[in-house]
Amino acid sequence: MELIDTHCHLTFDDLACDIDGVVARSRRAGVTGWVTVGTDPQHNQKAVELAQNFENMYAAVAIHPHDAKTVTAPTIAQIKELAQNEKVVAIGETGLDYHYNHSLHHDQTRVFIEHLKIAADFNLPVIIHCRKAFDETIQILEEHAGTVKKVVFHCFSGSAEQAKIVLDNGFYISFTGVVTFKNAEKTRRAADVVPLDRLMVETDCPYMSPEPMRKQKVNEPALMVHTAKCLAELKRMDLADFSRQITATSRAFFALPPA
Ligand SMILES: [Zn+2]
Numbered sequence: 698m699e700l701i702d703t704h705c706h707l708t709f710d711d712l713a714c715d716i717d718g719v720v721a722r723s724r725r726a727g728v729t730g731w732v733t734v735g736t737d738p739q740h741n742q743k744a745v746e747l748a749q750n751f752e753n754m755y756a757a758v759a760i761h762p763h764d765a766k767t768v769t770a771p772t773i774a775q776i777k778e779l780a781q782n783e784k785v786v787a788i789g790e791t792g793l794d795y796h797y798n799h800s801l802h803h804d805q806t807r808v809f810i811e812h813l814k815i816a817a818d819f820n821l822p823v824i825i826h827c828r829k830a831f832d833e834t835i836q837i838l839e840e841h842a843g844t845v846k847k848v849v850f851h852c853f854s855g856s857a858e859q860a861k862i863v864l865d866n867g868f869y870i871s872f873t874g875v876v877t878f879k880n881a882e883k884t885r886r887a888a889d890v891v892p893l894d895r896l897m898v899e900t901d902c903p904y905m906s907p908e909p910m911r912k913q914k915v916n917e918p919a920l921m922v923h924t925a926k927c928l929a930e931l932k933r934m935d936l937a938d939f940s941r942q943i944t945a946t947s948r949a950f951f952a953l954p955p956a
C-alpha cells in the first residue's frame with residue numbers, strides 16, 4: 698500500500714523534533730509520500746528545506762489566513778521565490794477563516810487573491826483553508842481562480858450540498874481524521890458524494906488525530922491509515938483499491954513524479 702499525506706505540518710515543533718522517527722513510522726504504516734505545508738515565512742523556508750532532505754516529500758508555501766495581517770511585499774516576494782523550487786508543488790494554505798478571525802476579513806481577502814495570482818503565474822495548484830466562510834471563498838475563487846489549474850478544499854468540514862458546489866466548480870476535496878469522529882456524520886455524508894478522482898486524504902498533523910487514536914495528542918502521518926480505512930469502508934471498497942485510486946488522484950493533482 699502507498700498513501701500520500703497531502704497536507705501535514707512536519708516543520709511544526711512537535712513533529713520536527715523527531716522528524717526521522719515520524720518519517721520512519723509513516724513509511725512502515727504505508728504512508729510513503731508527504732506534502733508539508735508552510736504557514737508563515739519561517740515555516741515556508743523550513744518546509745522547502747525539509748522536502749529537499751527526504752525522498753517523496755514535497756512542500757506547499759503560503760501565508761495562512763490567520764496571519765494575513767502580517768503580509769507585506771517582502772513576504773510575497775519570498776513565496777514567489779520559493780515557488781520556483783522544484784520541491785514546491787502547491788501554493789497554500791490560503792483562503793478565509795471567519796471562525797477565529799485572527800486577521801481582518803479585508804486582509805484575508807487581499808492575501809487570498811494575491812496567492813491565487815502567484816499560483817496562476819507559477820502554474821501551481823492551490824490548497825484552500827476555509828472555515829465559516831464557504832460562500833465568500835467560492836465567490837473569490839469564481840472571480841479570481843480562472844487561470845489556476847487545480848484547487849483543493851483541505852480539511853473539508855462542509856455539508857454534502859457544499860461538497861457538490863465545490864465539485865461543480867471542478868475543485869477537489871480533502872478529508873482529515875475528522876471524518877472518523879463519532880459525531881462527524883455530516884462530514885461522512887459529504888465524503889459520500891465525492892468521487893475518488895476528486896478525493897484526497899490528509900492528516901493536517903500535528904492536529905486532529907483520527908479515531909481510534911484520537912487521544913494521541915500529536916497526530917502524525919502514520920495515523921492517516923485510520924482515516925483512509927474509514928473512507929474506504931464508507932465507499933465499500935477494500936483499503937488497497939481505495940488507496941491506489943486516491944494516490945493516483947493526489948499524484949495527478951500535485952503533478953508528482955511516479956514513486
Ligand atoms: Zn487549514
Ligand SMILES: [Zn+2]
Pocket residue numbers: 704706734790901
Ligand atoms: Zn494545515
